[in-house]
Structure formats: structure tokens, C-alpha cells
Amino acid sequence: MAFPRLIFFLMLAIIPICNAQGLKLGYYEKTCPGAEAIVEKTTSHYISRAPTLAAPLLRMHFHDCFIRGCDGSVLLNSTKNNLAEIDAIPNQSLRGFQVIEAAKSELEQKCPGVVSCADILALVARDAISLIKGPYWNVPLGRRDGKVSIMLEALFNLPPPFANITTLKAQFASVGLNAKDLVVLSGGHTIGNSHCSSFTSRIYNFTGKGDTDPTMDANYVARLKSKCTSINDVKTIVEMDPGSFKIFDGSYYSLVEKRRGLFQSDAALLDDNETKAYVKLQAMSHGSTFFKDFAESMEKMGRIGVLTGKAGEIRKRCSFIN
Numbered sequence: 001m002a003f004p005r006l007i008f009f010l011m012l013a014i015i016p017i018c019n020a021q022g023l024k025l026g027y028y029e030k031t032c033p034g035a036e037a038i039v040e041k042t043t044s045h046y047i048s049r050a051p052t053l054a055a056p057l058l059r060m061h062f063h064d065c066f067i068r069g070c071d072g073s074v075l076l077n078s079t080k081n082n083l084a085e086i087d088a089i090p091n092q093s094l095r096g097f098q099v100i101e102a103a104k105s106e107l108e109q110k111c112p113g114v115v116s117c118a119d120i121l122a123l124v125a126r127d128a129i130s131l132i133k134g135p136y137w138n139v140p141l142g143r144r145d146g147k148v149s150i151m152l153e154a155l156f157n158l159p160p161p162f163a164n165i166t167t168l169k170a171q172f173a174s175v176g177l178n179a180k181d182l183v184v185l186s187g188g189h190t191i192g193n194s195h196c197s198s199f200t201s202r203i204y205n206f207t208g209k210g211d212t213d214p215t216m217d218a219n220y221v222a223r224l225k226s227k228c229t230s231i232n233d234v235k236t237i238v239e240m241d242p243g244s245f246k247i248f249d250g251s252y253y254s255l256v257e258k259r260r261g262l263f264q265s266d267a268a269l270l271d272d273n274e275t276k277a278y279v280k281l282q283a284m285s286h287g288s289t290f291f292k293d294f295a296e297s298m299e300k301m302g303r304i305g306v307l308t309g310k311a312g313e314i315r316k317r318c319s320f321i322n
């Protein structure tokens with residue numbers, strides 16, 4: 001009976017690989033030993049000097065995955081004939097490209113043409129959050145880089161800050177993420193900053209009558225108005241999780257529960273029973289399962305529409321196709 005048992009164990013070994021759509025933990029172990037350590041060291045170099053870079057790096061990975069899958073398309077520069085994602089309005093405040101480029105150039109010296117920019121971005125986002133004492137998640141590797149980046153796709157595929165719960169759920173569903181992933185990943189707003197322009201209509205002209213979103217806590221509205229002095233304020237930035245914007249924790253859910261979510265998309269999590277129940281649970285328990293849930297949903301997000309096998313390419317420089 002040894003033979004069937006062997007097959008059984010072989011299947012156990014193969015199934016997780018299939019589930020990962022061809023991505024694999026330790027994918028570069030043989031082709032570029034130390035690749036993950038190089039990315040970690042580079043990320044650490046930057047994050048130790050500028051911890052606030054962790055937020056835009058996480059957001060960059062999210063944007064990459066939601067447009068054409070996690071294929072590094074968010075990193076591509078515009079060209080004479082093509083406006084890339086990078087030049088879309090939602091790119092505002094995307095920064096940290098230098099971290100990706102630094103890791104890439106070291107990897108190109110060590111093993112030219114092996115490690116994709118999409119994988120580097122996925123690793124950098126994980127390492128950055130882990131370095132600021134946030135959750136740690138597995139990053140199966142083997143993504144290849146896309147050759148296309150289109151500004152308008154960023155506009156259509158990224159949920160806008162004024163999205164309602166129906167739109168949010170639909171946009172997440174369209175990339176294979178469910179309502180739980182939506183409420184868990186929105187918790188990424190526990191760190192970072194926002195430009196006033198992403199929410200001033202909510203506090204200055206909600207329905208076109210010079211009014212305020214009635215679902216937002218009045219004290220919070222007043223506070224935001226003192227920071228963002230007009231609906232046309234495009235320069236000022238505010239902390240998304242005031243007082244705790246550098247700390248990756250469950251405080252986002254307490255804010256949302258207290259009707260202090262910054263965007264309509266944050267507040268909208270109270271408009272659906274499942275997402276609302278999750279907000280309440282995390283608020284009450286100080287984010288008891290948030291780290292574990294975040295790690296699971298990030299790993300799932302990192303698999304959206306990946307290119308593997310012979311699809312795409314391994315870019316030489318992350319801002320340009322070969």
C-alpha cells in the first residue's frame with residue numbers, strides 16, 4: 001500500500017501550488033538566492049529613515065493589484081504616446097517608487113533579468129508593514145511584469161473615496177475579493193495621510209446645497225474643516241487615523257464605528273450587515289483578529305490576475321517595458 005500513500009502525499013504537495021495560480025513561496029530560492037533578503041534589507045534601509053513611507057508603499061501594491069492584476073503596471077512611466085496609471089488622479093500621493101527602484105537595481109546586479117518588479121512591489125509592501133510592527137503575511141512569488149499601463153483604467157478600476165457599499169462590494173467582487181476582504185483591507189487606512197480634496201465635498205457640499213454628510217460625526221466635521229479650509233483645498237494633507245496614523249493597529253474600526261471614518265467608503269462599511277458586524281467586533285475587541293485577517297486578505301489580494309509562466313516579461317527597469 002506504499003504506492004497510493006506516496007501519490008496521496010504528492011498530491012498534498014501539489015495542491016497548494018495550484019491554488020496559488022502558479023505562485024510559489026521561495027520561488028527565487030534557486031534562481032536568485034537571497035533575493036527576498038535583498039528586498040528586505042533595502043526596504044529596511046528606507047523605512048528606518050522614513051517610516052511614513054510604509055503607507056504609500058502598501059497603497060501602491062493595492063493599486064497595482066486592482067488594475068490589470070498584480071503585474072507592476074502601476075510602476076510604468078507614461079510615454080510620448082501613452083498616459084500611464086501613474087498619471088491618473090487617484091495616483092495622488094503615490095510615492096516610494098525609489099524603494100522599488102533601489103531593490104531592483106541591486107537584484108539586477110546579482111541576478112539580471114530574474115526577479116520581477118511585480119514581485120518586488122509585493123515584497124516591499126509586506127516588509128514595510130512588518131517593519132512598522134504591523135502584520136506579516138506570506139508572499140508567494142513568480143509574478144511576471146505586464147507591458148501595459150493605461151491611465152483611464154486606474155480611474156475606472158480603483159474605487160473612489162465617495163463610493164457607496166454597493167459599488168465597493170461590486171468592485172472588490174470583480175477582482176475575486178469578498179465583503180470580508182473589503183472590510184479587512186479597508187483597515188489599511190489605519191496608517192497614512194489623505195489630501196483634503198479626497199473628502200472636502202463631504203464636509204462642504206455634500207448634496208450641492210453647501211451641506212455636510214449627516215452620517216459624519218459633527219465634531220469630526222468641525223475638526224476637518226479647521227484643517228481643510230475650503231472645498232478647493234488641494235494641498236493640505238491630514239492624518240487618516242488622527243493621533244495614530246503611524247501605528248498599524250485596529251483603531252481604524254473604532255473611528256468608523258464612531259462615525260469618524262474619513263471617506264464615504266469608510267463610512268459605507270456600516271451600511272452592510274456583514275461589514276458592519278466586523279467593524280463592531282474589531283472596535284469592541286481592539287482589533288483582536290485584525291492582524292490575522294489582514295494577512296489572509298493581503299495574500300489573497302496579491303494573487304489577483306497575476307501573470308505567470310511565459311506571460312508578460314521580467315522588466316529590466318521597473319518604470320519601462322523592455
Ligand code: HEM
Binds near residue numbers: 062092160162196
Ligand atoms: C476600499 C476602497 C478604498 C478607497 C476608496 C480608498 C481611497 C483612498 C484615498 C482617497 C486615499 C487618500 C489619497 C490622497 O488623497 O492622498 C487613500 C489612502 C490610503 N489608502 Fe486607501 N482606499 C481604499 C482601499 C485601500 C486598501 C485596500 C488599502 C491597502 C490594503 C489602502 C491603503 C491606503 C493607505 C495606506 C493610504 C495612505 C497613503 C499615504 O499615506 O500616502 N486603501 N485611500
Ligand SMILES: *[C@@H]1O[C@H](CO)[C@@H](O)[C@H](O)[C@H]1NC(C)=O
Binds near residue numbers: 077078
Ligand atoms: C518618468 O517620467 C517623469 C516625468 O515625465 C520623469 O521626470 C522621470 O524621470 C521618469 N522616470 C524615469 C525613471 O525615467
Ligand SMILES: *[C@@H]1O[C@H](CO)[C@@H](O)[C@H](O)[C@H]1NC(C)=O
Binds near residue numbers: 095
Ligand atoms: C500623478 O499624476 C499627476 C497628473 O495627474 C502627475 O503630475 C504626478 O506626477 C503623478 N504622480 C506620480 C507620483 O507619478
Ligand SMILES: *[C@@H]1O[C@H](CO)[C@@H](O)[C@H](O)[C@H]1NC(C)=O
Binds near residue numbers: 164165166167
Ligand atoms: C451606489 O452608487 C452607484 C454609482 O454611483 C449608484 O448607481 C447606486 O444607485 C448607488 N447605490 C445606492 C444604494 O445608493
Ligand SMILES: *[C@@H]1O[C@H](CO)[C@@H](O)[C@H](O)[C@H]1NC(C)=O
Binds near residue numbers: 205207209210231
Ligand atoms: C455646491 O454644489 C452646487 C451643485 O453642484 C454648486 O452649484 C455650488 O457652486 C457648490 N458650492 C460650492 C461652495 O462649491
Ligand SMILES: *[C@@H]1O[C@H](CO)[C@@H](O)[C@H](O)[C@H]1NC(C)=O
Binds near residue numbers: 273
Ligand atoms: C440586516 O440586519 C437588519 C437588522 O438586524 C435586518 O433587519 C436585515 O434584514 C438584515 N439584512 C440582511 C440583508 O441580512
